[in-house]
Amino acid sequence: MSKKTNYSYAGIAFIILVFGIIFIPKIVNRINTDDITRDDNRSEDVTTNTVSKSKKSDLAYLEINGKPKKVPAFSFTNQDGETITNKDFLGKVYVVEFFFTTCPTICPIMNRNLVEVQNHFKDFKNFGVASFTINPEVDTPQVLKAYADHYGIVNPNWHLMTGPEEEIYKLANEGFNLFTARDETVEGGFEHSGNFALIDKEGFIRSRRDSFGNPMIFYNGLIAEADGTDEDGIPQEITILKEDIAKLLKE
Template sequence: MSKKINYSYIGIAFIILVFGIIFIPKIIDRVNKDDIIRDESRSKDVSISEKGEGKNTNKSDLVFLEINGQPKKVPTFSFTNQDGKTITNEDYLGKVYVVEFFFTTCPSICPIMNRNLVEIQNQFKDLKNFGVASFTITPGIDTPEVLKAYAEKYGINNPNWHLMTGNEGAIYKLANEGFNLYTAKDETVDGGFEHSGNFALIDKEGFIRSRRDAFSNPLIFYNGLISEADGIDEDGIPQEITILKEDIAKLLKE
């Protein structure tokens, strides 16, 4: 009986010895490489974003504009900016930016919109990952030289604020289909053109984002026609520049 017990102890000791020889060096090596600390000993911040991508993320509470159930992404574009350089949608990847459609001879809403954008520009001064994309709807008039003078007039100095001109058809398609921001020629209105006074907010991956309204629906766009100083317009509509600044700050942290 004692011999059987001794043999059992010997067998157990042998198994422990083999385990130590094979596995302990591997465990020590993984600890030295921080593998265990990184993968097993710490919980990961992994979530499924609204785009359905599982990854480490710091996503804010801002929602995506969805078209037919799919998050709306900025389409491919290529235009010429105020410095004569070709700018594409890829130049904005990795940046949070605001989009507007305007024209330099606009006698009504464009000056208001761009003064508000300059105020936003100054709020995020010196941040390399913030920008603005301004597309002229009168490219036949707004050459790079004209856009350059306009930028100087309004104090536009962010290197990521591109005032762009190019093919008229491509610009109108980008406005109406790419961003769902209404733009059209209309000789019955001041300036001969009609366009949205709203701003679109784009995240670092090129998706259109916004906060929810009081009814939990996506705000979609931000009213660019009322300044923070004015507060509300004559119809009692409140300004949205403050919340746009807040939401830009949220996306910058993502």
């Protein structure tokens, strides 16, 4: 090997040595000081309510005291007599409603709209619905089963649930902030919200933002998609509910 070749190798080695001395400590320092560019997309740790990194949509989290709000733990009996808990919905995107089978006013509208949503996502095994009756004295599993058959509820992840009234009302009013109450002065004997809550695969309440940049929190379930608006000109929100379900299914 010629001296010229030796000088070339020596020169390359010298350049590598200088690079290591100058740049490697800077790279290590950036890592140690967390100065490396990071993905701002977030997901929530299922057990701690803390944010972890993953590919997320632009849907907002409902935050309480600065913490994303999770679905509270629950355990009820569904229309097939099975015990269903919040853990059965982990890994699924689902819609929450509170209703009762003898409701003469808003519940039929809400559930027809949810059946429309069900049919739209019929090919998705990780989509579901959680329907909680606010009249458990009447709404036994057998009654709920007949109600499901009547409305064409076929999604195996759509659970119509009954259980202790106190627990159901606490879940509605405190867990989801979806107003529910007994009221003998109103038609049907119960008063409750006509809104839906949307839950992501990790059990967090999600929604799109309004024109002011704040989470919408809930979706109006009282106007059919085909109607467009109600008599007061309020627009239907089933279309945007579908759009947001699709976003969460991709997360």
